[in-house]
Amino acid sequence: MQTHFDALIIGSGQAGPFLAVRLAAAGLKVALVEREHLGGTCVNDGCMPTKTLVASARVAHMARRASDYGVNVGPSVSVDMRAVKARKDLVVRNAVDSLAQWLGGTSGLRVIRGHARFVAPRAIEVNGETLEAPKIFINVGARPMLPDWPGITDVPVLTNTSMMDLDQLPEHLIVIGASYIGLEFAQMFRRFGSRVTVLEYADRVIAREDEEISREVQAILEREGVRFLFGVREAVVSRASGNASIRIALKAAGVAHEVQGSHLLAAVGRRPNSDLLDLERAGIATDARGFITVDDQLRTHVPGIWALGDVNGLGAFTHTSYNDHEIVAANLLDGEARRTTDRITAYALFTDPPLGRVGMTEAQVRASSRPALVGVMPMSRVGRAKERGETQGFMKVLVDAETERILGAALLCIEGDEIVHSLLDVMAADASYQVIRRCMHIHPTVSELIPTLLGSLVPLSDTH
Numbered sequence: 001m002q003t004h005f006d007a008l009i010i011g012s013g014q015a016g017p018f019l020a021v022r023l024a025a026a027g028l029k030v031a032l033v034e035r036e037h038l039g040g041t042c043v044n045d046g047c048m049p050t051k052t053l054v055a056s057a058r059v060a061h062m063a064r065r066a067s068d069y070g071v072n073v074g075p076s077v078s079v080d081m082r083a084v085k086a087r088k089d090l091v092v093r094n095a096v097d098s099l100a101q102w103l104g105g106t107s108g109l110r111v112i113r114g115h116a117r118f119v120a121p122r123a124i125e126v127n128g129e130t131l132e133a134p135k136i137f138i139n140v141g142a143r144p145m146l147p148d149w150p151g152i153t154d155v156p157v158l159t160n161t162s163m164m165d166l167d168q169l170p171e172h173l174i175v176i177g178a179s180y181i182g183l184e185f186a187q188m189f190r191r192f193g194s195r196v197t198v199l200e201y202a203d204r205v206i207a208r209e210d211e212e213i214s215r216e217v218q219a220i221l222e223r224e225g226v227r228f229l230f231g232v233r234e235a236v237v238s239r240a241s242g243n244a245s246i247r248i249a250l251k252a253a254g255v256a257h258e259v260q261g262s263h264l265l266a267a268v269g270r271r272p273n274s275d276l277l278d279l280e281r282a283g284i285a286t287d288a289r290g291f292i293t294v295d296d297q298l299r300t301h302v303p304g305i306w307a308l309g310d311v312n313g314l315g316a317f318t319h320t321s322y323n324d325h326e327i328v329a330a331n332l333l334d335g336e337a338r339r340t341t342d343r344i345t346a347y348a349l350f351t352d353p354p355l356g357r358v359g360m361t362e363a364q365v366r367a368s369s370r371p372a373l374v375g376v377m378p379m380s381r382v383g384r385a386k387e388r389g390e391t392q393g394f395m396k397v398l399v400d401a402e403t404e405r406i407l408g409a410a411l412l413c414i415e416g417d418e419i420v421h422s423l424l425d426v427m428a429a430d431a432s433y434q435v436i437r438r439c440m441h442i443h444p445t446v447s448e449l450i451p452t453l454l455g456s457l458v459p460l461s462d463t464h
Ligand SMILES: Cc1cc2nc3c(=O)[nH]c(=O)nc-3n(C[C@H](O)[C@H](O)[C@H](O)COP(=O)(O)OP(=O)(O)OC[C@H]3O[C@@H](n4cnc5c(N)ncnc54)[C@H](O)[C@@H]3O)c2cc1C
Pocket: 010, 011, 012, 013, 014, 015, 016, 033, 034, 035, 036, 037, 038, 039, 040, 041, 042, 043, 045, 046, 047, 048, 050, 051, 114, 115, 116, 117, 139, 140, 141, 142, 160, 181, 273, 276, 277, 308, 309, 310, 311, 315, 316, 317, 318, 319, 320, 321, 350
């Protein structure tokens, strides 16, 4: 059994497999170690299954709205959670199988199943076997956290992982956390037919965003019947009887409440899996929250060891992890000097309508004190949205008044997750916003209103 490799990769998240194949194609002898499912979080219990479930939930929602469009689908819409889960399982299984086939068919690459730990700066141990290599890449991801509420361990608590096994509809789902995971699951299960209550520590949803975004996202979910409690403190969890098996006594914005539900989902953030690697044996440093410290080329303090993906704290998205692998591969194999600092912030919240985000928020632009222009357009003014009967949300863009560069955008609207790329690409091209303002767009689309939005800019200082 070979134990000496040119490169070892720990974890098959959204960077590891792609880097493994690139390195193997370059002639290196590579081992990829995975302790659980190939594809990691994104494929197995993250993006792919949640967006598959979001798609089912949207069909249920639109079926309920069918009569708005003059379409008759019968007296009531019901959801078969077993079939919903089976569809999700199939999408995931196909993705994992095709990844396994691809990796298995890559010459020079050995996939090893087991948990890896460092035993020295150039060596790891897996299943009692020591593997050595001059280059080691860590792509171990993160895992869900639970709030430290008294009693929380006395009741069944779901996470994004165990949610994937649900094949029955919760009567009342209580969600802790109103950020990406909490909001996506909250809307999804409300649309499947559950009652949903969201408990959030902050005073608004997705508190990293501008307040008007938080307000509109909350309003969209409330219109569908999701209930929110903000400023949650002093929560105590206990078992209840009957359908409502979970009881939470809490204060929300200082007012006492008791919430009873059948299921409880924790969506309060994720912690890096760095604590399970015996990093100290290799001398690899982490920050106070456990993220492995790296430079802008993803190198740790220890020569020959890199950290990619969620574990480095430089992003917690599939595209940031994938981009990490591109940076490392370009620097090691292509003679380039790519850096994480070159990338532009971009992400989406996959509620319906989704929020597509690039660059700075308005709060960040204001804090920077630079002269800026802002344009805002409600979707109620967009023809395509009216035609589709989906006029919730708005588009907002911020531009540097002197350089004419787009600073940031928030598109909370139908296809906002897609359309936002037109702005991202102009930012990446380092071009003036006038380029896209003058560009002829296709009618009738939401994108055709982007030039109009950019033609309506006013000084940010003139707005409150
Ligand atoms: C519910 C949910 C929805 C999400 N939706 C989106 C989305 O829509 N868009 C988006 O961009 N991002 C989304 N994300 C985030 C995204 O899933 C992650 O950012 C992405 O998977 C990148 O993770 P990674 O590459 O760091 O590692 P991961 O995908 O977490 O994979 C790490 C792998 O390492 C393995 N591992 C860990 N420790 C060891 C060890 N010691 N030895 C061997 N193997 C080990 C794990 O088993 C795992 O397979 C979502 C996350 C969640 C939880």
